[in-house]
Amino acid sequence: MELTNFRDQLFAKGEKLGITDLEVYYEKQDSFSCKVFKGEVDGYESSSVRGVSVRGVYQDKMGYAYTEKLDEESVSFLLNSVQENAALMEEEPEELFEGNVDYQDYDFFSPALTDVSAEEKLALVKEIEAKILAYDERVVQVGYAALSDQSIEKAIFNNKGLALQDKNNFLYVIFSVTVKEGEEIKSGFSFKLTKDFATLNADEIAKEAVEKSLSQLGGKEYPNKKYPVIFQNFAASSLVATFVSSFSAEYVQKGQSQLKGKLGEKIASDHVTLSDNPFLPEGTQSGTFDSEGVPTREVTVVENGELKTYFHNLKTAKKDGVESTGHGYKSSYKGTIEVTPSNFYVVPTENKYEDLYSGLEEGIIITDLQGLHSGANPISGDFSLAANGFYVKDGKIAGPTNLMTIAGNFFDVLKDVEQVADDLEFSPGGGVGFIGSPSIKVKSLSVTVD
Amino acid sequence: MLNKSLIEDVLSAALTTGGDFSEVFVEDRYTNNMKLQGGRLETNLSGRDFGVGIRVFKGLQSVYAFTNDFSQEGLIQAAKTAAQAIQGAPTDKTIVLPMEKQTLQTLHPIELLPNSVEKTRKLAVMRKANEIVTNYDPSIAQGIISVVDEEQNILVANSEGTFAEDKRVRSRMSIVAVASDGSDMQTGHYGPGAHQGFEFIENLDLNHYAKEAARIAVTMLNADPAPSGKFPVIIDNEFGGVIFHEACGHGLEASSVAKNNSVFANRVGEKVASDLVTYIDDGTLPNEWGSLNIDDEGEKTRKNTLIENGILKGYMIDKFNARRMNAESTGSGRRESYKFAPTSRMTNTYIAPGKSTPEEIIANTEHGIYAKYMGGGSVNTATGDYNFAINEAYLVKNGKIDKPLRGATLVGNGAKTIQKIDMVGNNLGHGAGMCGASSGSLPVNVGQPMVRVSEITVGGTEA
Known part of the structure; x- marks a missing residue:
């Protein structure tokens, strides 16, 4: 039908x-x-x-x-x-949006992307896999060599006159590499998302995936204590993604956010600005209306450390006596209306990644975090996570560490951010919204090395 | 769900470019999802999932297509799109299925189909659980109670003559207690589930499950920060088995073994664990959460012994990886829905009981950590490195359980940890969980008696 x-x-x-x-x-x-x-x-x-x-x-x-x-x-x-x-149900019914408003004029659908044939896509994945295998003799396996593209069409109709349609598409590649030296096995990955197939460079992607893995070989044990910690961009974005529900008015109103009652207050250091931009050309969540049909707009949630607003949908906005920020999203047609970000990120600065550790006598760089769905409490902000990374001595990367655990509290981390770099990347992980961050430096965190 | 001649046409169309195996999976699933939070029904959702998955093999090549366009044209088109990826000699095979579908004697009798039960009856049980949670202690801020149930009807047919149907009915209640002392919040959780209808929910011992969830939250509110370092760790039964699910179970699945992407690959017959360890995956346990009559490739489930007294005996294998491994399917091919190609997955996996009593294990531990309830975790199957949160942890001092600890994480390597199991208890219990991997999120049981590992790295907040 x-x-x-x-x-x-x-x-x-x-x-x-x-x-x-x-x-x-x-x-x-x-x-x-x-x-x-x-x-x-x-x-x-x-x-x-x-x-x-x-x-x-x-x-x-x-x-x-x-x-x-x-x-x-x-x-x-x-x-x-x-x-x-x-x-x-006991709740007041949600109101259906009547529309009759202006929507931004953006097109997030790339017809050129749909013209790329399956053969071309397959050939690229084969080429990158071959380059990874040939790159270094310590490469023992390409655990994952994959490409995926999606085209998503959305429409909303209601019997109050609303009729909206929208289309978005994107393509991404992901490669994971296992390297071995002696008895030591390490793995790393490369992830690229685009609307323009021609921008995917096989040599660059292969190099990144292998170099990331090789750089972890030779892990050493270091003393367990508090260190200044630098989260590389992917690690920082996955950390932000884990605690993103705190910014949702839905969680605030239910008393499940530590940011309750903190509007207008400093919740982070001056270096932290968090912005949500539904019009990013390469954002997977880009669109001109949310799942309630409300027009989307760019929202600065935290500006130089000050909490400016929560994310709202129609229901939470009504309760707080404000306007919806256009964040009433459904995870899919299977879900109900929730309050979630679109493309949400820590705003980059001019600092280079190297600047973050060049002045440190001693420190730890985190390249990736594991166990985010289990070792973190999204309500309290507490986390205790497995991590890979490097030890920094006298402003230089001395070498990789053994598997670590880092522990702390997300809301303390926000206040302890001392520097933000210029290398914004969005996290490949699924979950809620499309979340990004540049590399960030945090004053100190408790680190345990296996 | 689809008529036989259409299935035969789709199976045949999928083979036109030289494939040597084709399969059709049809799914029609009704689900209900109710969530009561702070005494109010927040979510009350019903849905119907319907779709068809088509799979083609040629040697070690596998192609999958899925759609919920169930018209004849739509399905033949999907089969042809899949076939296009196979570049073999064009053929003109006609697949003929057996006259009758395979009939199954169910191992998992169902009394009350979820959609035959009024939602008010489900809500009444949820309210009772909420009442027990909120009355437990003044520090309980709220309860979050959910009931999820489903009736999944599947049909599997393939070019080798498999033609079978199955009905899976599952019900699960999740109880979360949130405790707060004004500045700090802690949660406790219990989530029993079964391959059963509403009778499971109605007969649950809420006095046990709801009280435990509340007790965990309150206990953790008053817990000290966990220390960091290497300790003997005692992991209790039921959901405690999650650690070996992640650390060993995933490494015993053909999806990682077939490609040598596991520390357990090519080691059948070798000693991989302590003598005390026997590890089993059994999809036939009556009405258990991870149980199935047939897997999602139409194979009967069975009891697979993976490790026996420390010796690696075998793996969990699906049809496609069986080709790469030159082995037979072990009835382990599973998928979340028609949206996923199946692969080898666990069902109900557990460490078999040993001889020690829990009291003996604790009394024999001078200084260590006792993990009463485990949280979730993950593993890198290539390296075997894992990480886990402990939901309720205690210090063990001089053979006695001492103060509660919060924020404890276990990190280590699965292959090493199972060699360090030095005591196995006699109190086998199973716990329900959802396991995520390449073929989606699946209901599985993890299980074990209490076990002690001589040394694991504990990452706490007290550096």
Whole structure:
């Protein structure tokens, strides 16, 4: 069944059942991915999936349901579920957005990207894998050599007149490398995301992945104590990503954020500015409206350490007596409206990465963090995480450390940021929003070396 | 779910470019997700997932396509797109499936299908759990209770004549207690689940599970920062098994073994663990959270002994990796949904019980760490390096459990840690979890009796 037909049936039958406000949120995702192992195609996947979620007000309460099967049986399933689910809710219903406002004029869809053939994509992955294997004899394995692209179409319709459509696409490659010297095994990776296939340089990507891995060989034990710590850009962005819910008004209002009551206060050092930009050309979350249909806009959340605003959707904004910031997003058609960032990042400065450690007598550089989903408490901000990285002596990188754990509190880290570099990168990890950071230097953290 | 002749046409279309194996996986799944937070029902969502996955092999090449366009044209088109990636000699094979689907005697009887139960009945149980949590102690700020259930109907057919259907019904309750003393917040969690209907939720011993979640949160509020360094570590039963799930289980999956990307590859018959360790994956345990009648490739699940008295016996193998390894499937091919090609995964994995009593293990430990409840963690399967959070930890002093500790993380190497197990208890228990890997997020049980590891690095906040 076509979407318009499905929507019309749903609106018509919904009205008969006494469902007053009704909204259809539609998403269609076309994807391609391929993986290579030792020159052979190891994975090859193509897909086309669509889904519809419906929310509606029945007897002054709002109910939600979704389906991936667009047929008549599903129309009944959705409407019955909306009625049954609404009956149990105690909350005021969310308001549907009527629209009638201006939206920014941006296009995040690159038609050229869809013209790249599967053969070309596969050839690039094979080329990079071969270059990695040939780069150094200590390379024992390319654990992961993959390319993936996605094209996402979104549409929102409601029976109050809102009708919006949007499209975004992007492509990324990721390579992980295992290197071995003696009995020591280390791994590293390279990740690149783009809308322009021609910018992917096989030599650069191979070099980055191998050099990152090789640089970790020869790990040593160092004393367990507090050190000045530099988080490299990927590590810093994955740390920010872990605690991003603190900036959501939803968590603040539920009392699950340490930033509650801190608007207008200094929550970070002067060096920290955090910005959310839904119009970044290469942002995976870029778009001109959120999942409620509210226009998106650029928002400075923290400016030189001062907390300026939380992220809001219509419901949290109403509760706080402010305007929605355009952050009412659904993780997919399967989810409900939450409050999450779009493309959110620590704003870079002019400092070079090297400047962050060149003045240190002694310090630790963190290249990557593990265990973020388990070793961190997103509410309290406490973390105790496994990490890889380097030991710094007299302003120079002395060499890699054995596996470390670093422990501290995210909100203390924000206050202890002493320098921010110019090398902004966005984290490849999934999760909420698209989160980035340059490398940052923190006054001191507790480090344990295995 | 799809008629037989259409499946046969799709299987045949997928082989037109010279593939030597094709497979169709159809899924129709109803899910419900309810969350009660601070006494209010915050989430109440119902959904229907439906789609088809098509897989083609040629030798060691594998192609996957999935769609939820279930029209004849849509499915044939998806099969042809997949076939395009296979560059073999064009063929014109016609696949004919058996007349009747394989009939299964279920090992996991279901009494109450989730969608046959009124949501008010589910909410009543959730409210009861919330009441127990919030009444436990004045420092409890709130309870977060969720019930997730699903009915997953699947059909698997392949060009070798497999033609089978299965119904998987799962229910899980998650209880989170948040305790606060004004400045600090700590959480406690318990999440029992089963391959069972609503009868599982209704019969849960809430007095045990909800109270434990609350007790953990309150205990952690009054805990001291954990020390750092190397200690003997005692890990208790049930969800404690997560550490060996990550540190050893993943390294025993064919998805890492087949490509030599595991420290356990090519070592069958060798001693890889302490003599005290027998490690088993068993997808047949009745109604357990990770159990299945057939895997997502249509193979019957079974009891696979992975390590016996320290000797590596075998791996968990799916159909595709079986080709690379020159081995047979062990009924371990799993996927989150039609959106994932299956690969080798765990079901219910556990360390078999030993002879020591928990009391003996603690009494024999002079100075160490006792991990009563583990949190989550992860492992790099190439190196075996792992990291874990301990949700409820204690110092052990002179053979007695001493003060509670917070912020403790365990880091180490799986292959080394299983050699250092020096005591195994007699109190085997299983705990439900969700395991994420390349074929998606899957329900699995982890399990073990209490075990002691002679030395693990503990990373605490007290440097």
